[in-house]
Amino acid sequence: MGGLERVPTGIEGLDPLIEGGFPKGSLILLAGTPGTGKTVFGFKFLLHGASELGDPSLLVSFGEGKENIIENMAYHLNCSRDDLNCVEVLDFVTVKDTGIDSLMETIVEKIDSLNARRLVIDPFSAMAYAFKEKIEVRILVHIISKLIKQTGCTTILISETPLGSESLGAGAEEFVADGVIRLRRKIMDGRVFREMDIIKMRGTRLKRHRYLFTLERGFRVFPQFTFRRTWVKREFAPLPDIGSYYSSGSGDLDELLGGGWPRGSVNILEAEADVDLDAYRSIISITGLNFVTKGRRFLTYDPLRFGTEHLKEYLEPFVGEEEFNRLVRCLPTSPSEPRTLKEALSEASAYIFLSLDALTYNYGESQALRTLLSVIEGVRQKGGLILLGTLDGEPQPKHVRALSTIANIHLKVAEMDGVALIYGVKPKTGYYVMEVEPSKGFPELRLTPIL
Ligand SMILES: Nc1ncnc2c1ncn2[C@@H]1O[C@H](COP(=O)(O)OP(=O)(O)OP(=O)(O)O)[C@@H](O)[C@H]1O
Numbered sequence: 001m002g003g004l005e006r007v008p009t010g011i012e013g014l015d016p017l018i019e020g021g022f023p024k025g026s027l028i029l030l031a032g033t034p035g036t037g038k039t040v041f042g043f044k045f046l047l048h049g050a051s052e053l054g055d056p057s058l059l060v061s062f063g064e065g066k067e068n069i070i071e072n073m074a075y076h077l078n079c080s081r082d083d084l085n086c087v088e089v090l091d092f093v094t095v096k097d098t099g100i101d102s103l104m105e106t107i108v109e110k111i112d113s114l115n116a117r118r119l120v121i122d123p124f125s126a127m128a129y130a131f132k133e134k135i136e137v138r139i140l141v142h143i144i145s146k147l148i149k150q151t152g153c154t155t156i157l158i159s160e161t162p163l164g165s166e167s168l169g170a171g172a173e174e175f176v177a178d179g180v181i182r183l184r185r186k187i188m189d190g191r192v193f194r195e196m197d198i199i200k201m202r203g204t205r206l207k208r209h210r211y212l213f214t215l216e217r218g219f220r221v222f223p224q225f226t227f228r229r230t231w232v233k234r235e236f237a238p239l240p241d242i243g244s245y246y247s248s249g250s251g252d253l254d255e256l257l258g259g260g261w262p263r264g265s266v267n268i269l270e271a272e273a274d275v276d277l278d279a280y281r282s283i284i285s286i287t288g289l290n291f292v293t294k295g296r297r298f299l300t301y302d303p304l305r306f307g308t309e310h311l312k313e314y315l316e317p318f319v320g321e322e323e324f325n326r327l328v329r330c331l332p333t334s335p336s337e338p339r340t341l342k343e344a345l346s347e348a349s350a351y352i353f354l355s356l357d358a359l360t361y362n363y364g365e366s367q368a369l370r371t372l373l374s375v376i377e378g379v380r381q382k383g384g385l386i387l388l389g390t391l392d393g394e395p396q397p398k399h400v401r402a403l404s405t406i407a408n409i410h411l412k413v414a415e416m417d418g419v420a421l422i423y424g425v426k427p428k429t430g431y432y433v434m435e436v437e438p439s440k441g442f443p444e445l446r447l448t449p450i451l
């Protein structure tokens with residue numbers, strides 16, 4: 001474990017990536033453009049230390065006044081202002097024309113009197129301008145670095161970087177610092193996503209450097225998408241259908257869908273080629289599970305990517321073999337027999353999942369489309385549910401575009417920095433991170449918006 005004593009950061013998801021936390025007594029540079037979450041990160045670090053571990057914690061602010069900070073953080077961290085009292089805030093916002101000696105003295109006195117174990121200077125980049133005399137950032141960094149070595153206080157220096165700039169600070173901090181983290185906010189096709197780069201962390205082995213995070217409920221770094229087949233209890237209580245919607249079996253997905261899958265609807269689930277297929281299958285099968293546990297029929301046709309073995313794995317432990325055999329159909333029973341598909345599709349099934357890619361591949365584009373349109377017609381009339389799946393990069397984007405116009409909902413699954421994302425193409429939504437959590441005893445699908 002690197003041998004260094006660690007300080008848990010209080011940032012959800014970060015500690016496992018850096019061997020348990022920041023090295024004790026280290027100097028961390030946290031850089032980012034405006035609005036990337038630097039203050040939230042720094043404040044959570046202090047709050048975690050102060051409220052959970054009894055570490056006296058000090059925020060030295062050169063940016064916002066104390067009142068402002070407390071109010072904003074209470075709002076962003078979803079807690080009361082009183083919960084934040086344990087963090088000591090020293091603000092120098094209104095301080096002008098103070099000499100460096102007296103300012104540093106005030107800070108050192110505060111650190112000493114509190115016996116502070118955690119310190120954040122926000123933004124450090126403004127500190128150099130707070131003094132009467134001109135002082136180079138480089139020199140200031142060395143002064144602070146010395147101070148930290150003396151006090152053993154784990155410190156975050158927040159550095160504001162201009163928009164569009166790749167630089168981290170004035171140029172000296174990143175070399176002196178033991179750790180450098182950069183936060184970024186990007187917009188892709190009108191959707192926000194946030195990335196954290198761990199540029200360096202002395203004494204720490206980093207497996208990867210770039211991670212996705214959200215400011216939803218504070219600050220959370222996402223682990224890589226994993227699908228653990230460890231259902232302990234094997235119990236699944238189906239979610240109720242509300243109004244004119246079928247529940248997807250996931251409360252979070254229902255919310256993204258605006259209530260659930262509409263009754264009598266046709267929907268598209270598109271996945272990018274490099275997506276973890278377990279993420280893609282989870283969406284399809286959680287809905288299947290919700291249907292089958294209500295005694296409804298579920299039919300699938302995706303011989304290449306969603307075979308009987310997958311269906312069994314997802315559904316059978318929760319419904320039993322008998323119910324599984326009675327309610328679930330996996331087509332085709334014989335790939336060379338096109339009638340099998342047509343006939344099976346004309347059977348009444350509440351929920352049908354079809355792979356557009358397999359349909360096109362096995363039956364040709366025009367017959368596939370004809371078959372589809374007749375199935376869609378039937379499902380719409382009977383008030384069932386149809387989900388059409390397709391993998392990006394397969395030779396049918398024309399198909400998808402045409403069907404997207406008649407589809408009620410079109411979702412897309414993508415991969416970014418090892419994380420599985422889902423978002424609405426129709427209607428358009430922001431990015432949600434997908435996680436499949438086994439701890440409740442079934443593959444629970446959780447979605448977290450990137451805010
Ligand atoms: N829980 C949240 N949900 C949604 N948005 C949030 C949440 N918390 C923070 N934000 C947004 O993120 C922004 C950045 O937060 P924060 O103040 O930590 O950024 P910063 O990097 O310190 O910005 P600045 O460069 O202005 O100091 C806020 O302006 C707010 O719009």
Ligand SMILES: [Mg+2]
Nearest residue numbers: 038039063122
């Ligand atoms: Mg800030």
